Amino acid sequence: MTQPAGPSPGLSPYAADADLEARIGRSLTEAEAARAAALIADASALIRGYTRQDFTFYADDVLVLRPVGSHLRLPQRPVAAVTAVVALSGTEAIPDWTVPPGCWQWDGADIVEVWPPDRSVWVSLPEWAYTTCGPDTYRVTYSHGYDEVPADVTAVCCRMVLAVLLAPTMTEGLVQERIGQYSYQYGQQLGAGSPGATVRMSEADRDDLKRYRRTAGTIQTRVR
Structure with a gap:
């Protein structure tokens, strides 16, 4: 359902x-x-x-998480899918950034690992990601429940x-x-x-x- x-x-x-x-x-x-x-x-x-x-089962539930290290622990189980991870800039002057799949990975259970921006690895990051320290929070969209x-x-x-x-x-x-x-x-x-x-x-x-x-x-x- x-x-x-x-x-x-x-x-x-x-x-x-x-x-x-x-x-x-x-x-x-x-x-x-x-x-x-x-x-x-x-x-x-x-x-x-x-x-x-x-x-209850919820499709495309949205919440904001602050990581512990590089890990975002999804609070509701079981997790059926993780469809989007967005890094929040914390200011209207800088847009939020949709983290590409290559920069995060869901472990199939309840952890999303987000890799921090690194110019030597991720060449497609927006320029502000290298010069601005955001609030270190992420908006995650995921489906969960029974x-x-x-x-x-x-x-x-x-x-x-x-x-x-x-x-x-x-x-x-x-x-x-x-x-x-x-x-x-x-x-x-x-x-x-x-x-x-x-x-x-x-x-x-x-x-x-x-x-x-x-x-x-x-x-x-x-x-x-």
């Missing part, structure tokens, strides 16, 4: 009502359906925040949502409640009371998402 160029990432839900229904073996009630979309959106946002990844949200990401999203949606009460932390002659026990262990009205990410959720988590990357500024 290819998105239009230049989308606003970070908004796609990682599960749907049908995914929740498949896991509980019935249709959502009217009350559950009224809350499901917001809870799914919240869970998806927490997953993005933890992994620092957006699992055609479908990974199944384990959807599973975590559903687990986070259902913990809230199926809780007998929206009172966070409540373990036991008495209504008339009936007494209800919610928690089976220390800290296992009702999750309340909002989704939470558990240690089990983090463990399942750990392989997607980015812990370091190139300094970036998104361009829109």
Whole structure:
């Protein structure tokens, strides 16, 4: 599924009502359906925040990166293609320069290596490249993401949502409640009371998402 160029990432839900229904073996009630979309959106946002990844596919996404040495690390994975690298001049008096393919190389994973201007090697560089020190930033156009949200990401999203949606009460932390002659026990262990009205990410959720988590990357500024 290819998105239009230049989308606003970070908004796609990682599960749907049908995914929740498949896991509980019935249709959502009217009350559950009224809350499901917001809870799914919240869970998806927490997953993005933890992994620092957006699992939707984006074609020709554009962002500005500052290299570490000669390496530009692309923040979103998997990378499908890198189509352009532009050196930014940092001033209106000097135009930005589209770096030719011979001056940069994508490693097929998530690194773009940019070779610094060298008159002895690159004879076609603009004259200002030899005399001006720019901000050392690059505008990169690349396509990234998944055609479908990974199944384990959807599973975590559903687990986070259902913990809230199926809780007998929206009172966070409540373990036991008495209504008339009936007494209800919610928690089976220390800290296992009702999750309340909002989704939470558990240690089990983090463990399942750990392989997607980015812990370091190139300094970036998104361009829109």
